[in-house]
Amino acid sequence: MADEVILLDVEYSMFGMRARIALAEKGIEYEYREENLADKSPLLLEMNPVHKKIPVLIHNGKPVCESLVIVQYIDEAWKDKSPNFLPSDPYARAKARFWADFVDKKVYESGRRLWTTRGEELETAKKDMIDALKLLEAELGDDSYFGGDNFGFLDIALITFYSWFHAYEYYSKLSFEDHCPKLIAWAKRCMEKESVSKSLADQNKVYEFVLLLRKKFGTG
Known part of the structure; x- marks a missing residue:
């Protein structure tokens, strides 16, 4: 069964762009959903009830929030895919x-x-x-x-x-x-x-x- 990956994001967000780069580097296919921060979607509010902010990576129904956490998660969740973002040392x-x-x-x-x-x-x-x-x-x-x-x-x-x-x-x-x-x-x-x-x-x-x-x- 293939992974279901969804990214809740805003085009101009420098934080969302981090997730996009990380996913592209690993060659991971995902569904991109543009959010309207003036009228946040029910999915965003459900997936990030604490901060109610983008980006949110949803991997097989489980949300990962905060851009640097997302980049590290992508690195670890798909550690079998090159490249590795963080050094081993x-x-x-x-x-x-x-x-x-x-x-x-x-x-x-x-x-x-x-x-x-x-x-x-x-x-x-x-x-x-x-x-x-x-x-x-x-x-x-x-x-x-x-x-x-x-x-x-x-x-x-x-x-x-x-x-x-x-x-x-x-x-x-x-x-x-x-x-x-x-x-x-x-x-x-x-x-x-x-x-x-x-x-x-x-x-x-x-x-x-x-x-x-x-x-x-x-x-x-």
Whole structure:
């Protein structure tokens, strides 16, 4: 009996994109269901009653919530399928998880402030974002990917934000490539992978989506 895999998601979510990349990397077929967060489906509310958020991976009727947990679950549930996202060494695994958590705490929050704030708060957000990206660039070093020669867990965690970089740069007047050229080279390298390029939302469409959000929330 084949696995039943359903992904509840939103096209422009950098968190949902992580699940899409992980599924594509493993070659897992699944049903994609786009959610309307203004009118959440009964299935979403049933499958994630705690946070009521996407993404939710439903594997044979059982829900898995939170994007990094989903990526790890996919890695473990289909461990017979290559590639493996997390390294076998316990310390290397711990480091990958640490930096992925850093992405969620620092990159996401700074990025959100880049398009929702003005004035002094925006200037602080710009500094925080560049500081965070520089730390990640230092962690990458001269490797092809954060997993060394292999595209892995931290690469999946971070690359989805690349689809939002155009919007971030537009509203902050920053050039990430000027500040972090190695990191942008890494992002372009990741985009050469079909699993990534087909899973990420188009940067221009994300910008249009952010424009709508700014109007909706009165920050435009």
